[in-house]
Amino acid sequence: xxxxVKNLTCTRGDRELFSDLSFKLENSQLMRLEGTNGSGxxxxxxxxxGLFLADEGEILWDGVEIKKQDEAFRKELLYLGHQNAIxxxxxxxxxxxxxxxxxxxxVSQEQLMDALDTIxxxxxxDFPVRTLSQGQKRRVALAxxxxxxxxxxxxxxxxxxxxxxxxxxxxxxIAKHVESGGGVILTTHQEVxxxxxxxxxxxxxxxxxxxx
Amino acid sequence: xxxxxxxxxxRDLLLAMRRRSEIFTVLFFFIVVISLFPLGxxxxxxxLKQIAPGVVWVAALxxxxxxxxxxxxxxxxxxxxxxxxxxxxxxxIVVLAKMIAHWLLTGLPLVLISPLVGLFYHxxxxxxxxxxxxxLLGTPVLSMLGAIAAALTLGLRGGGVLVSLLVLPLYxxxxxxxxxxxxxxxxxxxxxxxxxxxxxxxxxxxxxxxPWATAAAIKISxx
Numbered sequence: 432x433x434x435x436v437k438n439l440t441c442t443r444g445d446r447e448l449f450s451d452l453s454f455k456l457e458n459s460q461l462m463r464l465e466g467t468n469g470s471g472x473x474x475x476x477x478x479x480x481g482l483f484l485a486d487e488g489e490i491l492w493d494g495v496e497i498k499k500q501d502e503a504f505r506k507e508l509l510y511l512g513h514q515n516a517i518x519x520x521x522x523x524x525x526x527x528x529x530x531x532x533x534x535x536x537x538v539s540q541e542q543l544m545d546a547l548d549t550i551x552x553x554x555x556x557d558f559p560v561r562t563l564s565q566g567q568k569r570r571v572a573l574a575x576x577x578x579x580x581x582x583x584x585x586x587x588x589x590x591x592x593x594x595x596x597x598x599x600x601x602x603x604x605i606a607k608h609v610e611s612g613g614g615v616i617l618t619t620h621q622e623v624x625x626x627x628x629x630x631x632x633x634x635x636x637x638x639x640x641x642x643x
Numbered sequence: 644x645x646x647x648x649x650x651x652x653x654r655d656l657l658l659a660m661r662r663r664s665e666i667f668t669v670l671f672f673f674i675v676v677i678s679l680f681p682l683g684x685x686x687x688x689x690x691l692k693q694i695a696p697g698v699v700w701v702a703a704l705x706x707x708x709x710x711x712x713x714x715x716x717x718x719x720x721x722x723x724x725x726x727x728x729x730x731x732x733x734x735x736i737v738v739l740a741k742m743i744a745h746w747l748l749t750g751l752p753l754v755l756i757s758p759l760v761g762l763f764y765h766x767x768x769x770x771x772x773x774x775x776x777x778x779l780l781g782t783p784v785l786s787m788l789g790a791i792a793a794a795l796t797l798g799l800r801g802g803g804v805l806v807s808l809l810v811l812p813l814y815x816x817x818x819x820x821x822x823x824x825x826x827x828x829x830x831x832x833x834x835x836x837x838x839x840x841x842x843x844x845x846x847x848x849x850x851x852x853x854p855w856a857t858a859a860a861i862k863i864s865x866x
Contacts, residue, residue: 514722520661
């Protein structure tokens with residue numbers, strides 16, 4: 432078992448977003464978080480990363496609370512938020528390289544170029560990101576998924592701004608990660624077809640968990 | 644851990660090189676403020692010598708607050724800061740690297756340009772040397788104390804002004820001892836050693852404590 436959430440309660444200001452939420456994410460599982468706008472999807476994802484502190488409840492990684500393992504947990508985690516976390520003054524190549532190095536992934540120039548080509552940025556590697564389109568910027572951020580060795584991916588609306596081809600490609604990247612034993616938690620309005628592994632849905636609307 | 648430190652340092656310097664205008668803004672602000680005083684007060688050299696230490700330090704304080712706003716705000720807005728808190732590297736190390744990069748870009752140029760100020764204000768050669776020394780010791784403290792305030796005001800509206808209000812009172816000890824050292828150097832027979840030692844102590848304290856305080860502030864701001 433990888434990630435376990437016990438009786439999680441989060442409030443933002445005076446508003447309670449969800450309470451007493453419990454679930455488990457096992458290896459080779461894809462968890463799709465559902466909920467209306469404002470139901471706390473992003474807050475839940477950020478809480479799972481340790482960016483937001485829950486009011487009550489525990490988040491365990493391999494049986495140990497994430498607060499207590501800190502660096503060991505962060506090594507296994509890849510979080511992609513609404514923002515791309517790329518610098519507009521740097522090129523796509525530089526951005527990907529820095530993102531990887533900061534996460535402690537040692538990559539060769541070849542691997543970086545391959546990843547950028549695969550994600551559909553061939554011939555755009557050396558342009559400052561500021562000159563790229565929204566979708567291309569998103570792709571720069573997503574290229575990290577191809578190089579990451581993290582077990583747990585937490586993706587917040589990863590399909591936003593992508594065109595049909597890129598959506599399909601990202602779906603296959605996610606499916607491959609699940610297939611190889613990783614876990615993914617994501618929020619999206621897109622279906623993600625899996626070739627293997629298990630799909631779990633969690634809805635924040637009625638605070639009810641259901642397996643599909 | 645050291646390689647991560649160097650990585651962040653290099654990254655921040657690279658980013659600054661792509662936007663050189665921002666470095667020069669701080670430097671020119673410093674020069675302009677300093678050259679306004681002789682125009683507004685008097686060009687009499689005795690008076691200028693007397694006000695020089697205070698003017699240099701006040702200009703340095705204002706110039707360094709000017710640059711603080713950008714220390715974390717760019718990374719905060721595009722989500723990079725959030726990612727940095729999620730890397731296996733511990734956050735105080737990241738913060739220390741960013742502070743030092745900030746000092747290299749905004750503090751060090753002030754130190755290097757300060758002999759020019761000495762010429763404006765008819766300072767003796769000995770005092771110019773002292774001025775460079777105390778600026779070298781004092782400006783890192785400005786960057787580090789400023790970083791705490793910059794981290795606390797991340798994401799707030801009007802954060803820039805708030806940073807100045809938070810941080811300028813904290814700069815007072817540096818101002819007092821920094822300016823004191825330069826004044827003392829112009830008096831025959833007095834030693835500047837106590838001032839230099841105190842400023843060194845401030846710098847060491849800031850190096851040790853400010854990265855932790857800033858890291859804690861960033862975690863709060865990001866939430």
